[in-house]
Amino acid sequence: MTNILVLGIGNILLGDEGVGVHxxxxxxxxxxxxxxxxxxxxxxxxxxxxxMQNADKVIIIDATLDGGAPGTVRRLQPRFSNDYPKALTAHDIGLKDMLDAFYLTKKIPEVVLFAVTVKNIDEVTLELSAEVEKVLPVILRLVKDELVV
Amino acid sequence: MARIVVDPITRIEGHLRIEAVVENGVITDAFSSGMMVRGLEIILKGRDPRDAWAFTQRACGVCTTVHALASVRTVEDAIGISVPRNAELIRNIMEAALYVQDHVVHFYHLHALDWVDVVSALSANPQSTAGIAQSISNWPKSSTGYFKDVQKRIKTFVESGQLGIFANGYWGHSAFKLPAEINLLAVAHYLEALEWQKEIVKVHAIFGGKNPHPNYLVGGVPCSINLNEVNAINSERLNHVAKLIKDANTFVNQVYIPDLLAIAGYYKDWGAHGGGLSNYLSYGDFPTNGYNEPTSFKIPRGIILNRDLSQVHPVDTKNADEVREYIKHSWYKYGDGEDAGLHPFEGETEFNYTGPKPPFKNLDTNGKYSWVKTPRWKDKAMEVGPLSRVLIAYASGSTEVQDIVNATLKKLDVPVAALFSTLGRTAARGLETVLIGGWMQGFFDDLVANIKAGDTTTFTQEKWEPSSWPKECEGVGMTEAPRGALAHFIKIKDGIIDNYQLVVPTTWNASPKDPNGQRSSYEEALIGTPVANIDQPLEILRTIHSFDPCLACAVHLYDPEGKHIHEIKVV
Structure with a gap:
């Protein structure tokens, strides 16, 4: 049986930045x-x-500020830290370094990343923007499609 | 004269920008700027104080547990709750586990590559590395074959063109002094530490229910103890914790400390650089007889002025004349004007950004230039962190601290004055890891003894209900986070939060100048530091990283651009 970890990343104190956790x-x-x-x-x-290394497959949900329309969801398969989309906000170095750490410690799960384009973050709030709130069901459906092995 | 900009300077969690002026190869002025706005306080106002820990611990992904701990202590201090003995021990074990993990990760993954040249490790003779490893430690992974394998792994990774985790190093810099063999040893342990740190953090999941962001509770800890119950802290879980603690201490004593000493031996000149301020502050931590008895703390509370180790001054964070925050050079506005200093109980968080619109080349450092406020103790600038803790414990007469410090100075053959430096700061972090790891074992043994004696209480319900609280009250929750003195300040009115302010370690260290023009730790520590090559300001990284900077909680919003800028402007 393939063990799957669904990992939500982000800071819920910063509005859309916490979309992965929501x-x-x-x-x-x-x-x-x-x-x-x-x-x-x-x-x-x-x-x-x-x-992450305990799983065979890791599905990450994370926020990105890539200049696209807020609420855009992209499916990516980053292999190394350099493949991780630019401008991930709160945690841009910590998480992508994990990908390199997989190779260096020789245990490499499959990684699927759903990168959600968020609005520029200029206030401290627990609320998601309307654009991002609206795509939550879409994100959930995409993740659930990934769970079928 | 050249003006160097390094931005961001941290490998994790938050953006810090340093601008340094270099004249004739030496830094003559420096400016430290947190580039993200702060404002967690705004979210907390009006909430149930018993929930504050869950929000404050989200300020940072690295020291989550200490923000939660500071928060529950703040509320307990305000409403007058003393936690049961087992809760104190479990909180101490969790905090000690954080220290050990955080300090090891700092050394290998955030700081070592300022001293260790990864590329040079590729040309090392694995047999010689094995010889060195076996001569300094009993750690079993030390064969020629082992180091050959590590070298191959690094080579494959580097040749794949994916430098990734190693991308920002100034490889080949003339300030790297280690022989290739020791570089290989350190890189091998960089990889082992990646694996190792996965284990010790399990202590948080066992006692706090989950990781990251374990659970805390005002009045105790949210886990029940029952040796025979599946879902409680039972014999099996306690045995697991015992093993985690034992293995962690083995790694610290057989890998971290021997490596630290081996590397430090080649960089003794850094015992004369990066000293900076001469005042040191520690709130103290690891209570053994309640939070209200600081004399029982394993890490003592106090202040050292002018590097005078013969005297430790008391500190009272509730005194409005002692702790004050200034905003003269920070992007905030105070009702009482630019030069006012506010005690955190009266703290204000009104934004006032006057800096240039990004992207920009330089900040106007005559005006406001940071999102970090400037805290002062009796209007004096203070260094916080491992060096402060070790010095204050040393000066307070702690024999275990004096013994380990004196033995290390002797081993490295450096004078006491070498403590006040970049090297001293990095060494202090290692030495306190040894001590805290030992205390962690002691806390655990005490917990087991308590349980065996029939005490399984982990929570007091007394004063849980807001109806039992005073109509208005205020409290301070002090901790020593791995990075230094951390305090949360709360004012409670009619059962809800009226004001909440965090004064975090990196605020003390990374802040801009105060209205009197006094520099804080980072800026002061850079003055006089030599810079061999202004295109590769490795020396700046060494000193700033020795503080273990983490701006995530000093400031709470994030700059979208994550790229490493390093610019030089000749002026």
Whole structure:
């Protein structure tokens, strides 16, 4: 059985920046197959190496400021840190370094990243913007499609 | 004269920008700027104080547990709660586990590459590395074959064109002094530490229910103890913790410390650079007889002035004449004007950005140039962090601290004055890791003894209900985060938060000048530092990284551009 980790990344104090955490919190309330684990990764870096390497496949939901329309969701398969989309906000170095750490420590799970384009973050708030709130169901559906192995 | 800009300077969590003026190969002026706005306080106002820990710990992905700890202590201090003995021990174990993980990760993954040349490791003779490794430690992974394999792994990674994690190094810089063999040793342990740190953080999941962001609770800890219950802290989980602590201490004593000493031996000249301020502050931590008895703390509370180790001054964070924050050079506005200093109970968080519109070349450092406020103790600038803690413990008469410090000075054959430096700061971090790892074992043994004696209490319900609280009250929650003195200040009115302010370690160290023109730790520590090559200001990284900068909680919003800028302007 393939063990899948769904990892929501972001800082919920910064509005849209926390979209990954909001998504994973919603997802874990659903009835998920036994081989699926949900984790609110917060802005954690190295601390996430262990749960990521324990999985065969890691599905990351993260925020990006890539200049696109807010609410755009892109599916990416980054292999190295350089493949990680530019301008990931709160945690841009910590998490992408995990990808290199996989190679250096010789345990490499498959990584699928759903990068959600967020609005520029200029205030401290727990709320998502309307554009990003609206795509939460889309993100959840995309993630669930990924769970079928 | 050249003006160097390094931005961002941290490898993790938050953006810090340093501008330094170099004249004749030496830094003559420096400006430290946090480039993200701060404002967690705004979210907390009006909330239930018992929930504050869950928000404050989100300020940072690295030291989550200390923000949660400072927060529950703040509320307990305000409403007058003393936590049960087991809760104190479990909180200490969790904090000690954070220290050990954080300091090892800082050394290998955030700081070592300022001293260790990864590329040089590729040309090392693995057999010689094995010889060195075996001569300095009993750590079993030290064969020629092992180092050959590591070298091959690094080579494959570098040749793949994906420097990634190693991308920002100034490889080949003339300030790198280690022989290739020791570079290989350090890189091998860089990789081992990546694996190692996965284990020790499990302590947080066991006691705090999850990781990252473990659970805390006002009045105790949110785990129940029952040796035979599946879902409680039971015998199996305690045995697991015992093993994690033992393995962590083995790594610290057999890998971290021998490496630290081996590397330091080649950089003794850094015992004369990066000293900076001469005042040191520690709030103290690891209580053994309640938060209100600082004399029982394993890390003592106090202040050292002018590097005078014969006297430790008391500190009272509730005194409005002692701790004040200034905004003369920070992008905020105070009702009482630019030169006012406010005690955190009366703290204000009104933004006032006057800096240039990004992207820009230089900040106007005569005006406001940072999102970090400037804290002062009796209007004096203070260094916080491992060096402060070790010096204050040394001066307070702690024999275990005096013994380990004196033995290390002797081993390195450097004078006491070498403590006040970049080298001293990095060494102090290692030495306190040894001590804290030992205390962690002690806290654990005490916890087990308590449980065996029949005490399984982890929480006090007394004063849980807001109806039992005073109508208005205020409190301070002090901790020593791995990076230094951390305090949360709360004012509670009618059961909800009326004001909440965080004065975090990196605020003390990374802040801009105060209204009197006094520099804070980073800026002061850079003055006089030699810079061999202004195109590769490795020396700036060494000193700033020795403080373990983390701006994530000093400032709370993030600059979208994550790229490493390093610009030089000849003026």
């Amino acid at each position: 998504a994973v919190r919603q997802l874990e309330r659903e009835n998920l197959p036994e081989h699926v684990t949900c984790l609110d990764g917060g802005t954690g870096g190295l601390i996430l190496l262990e749960p």
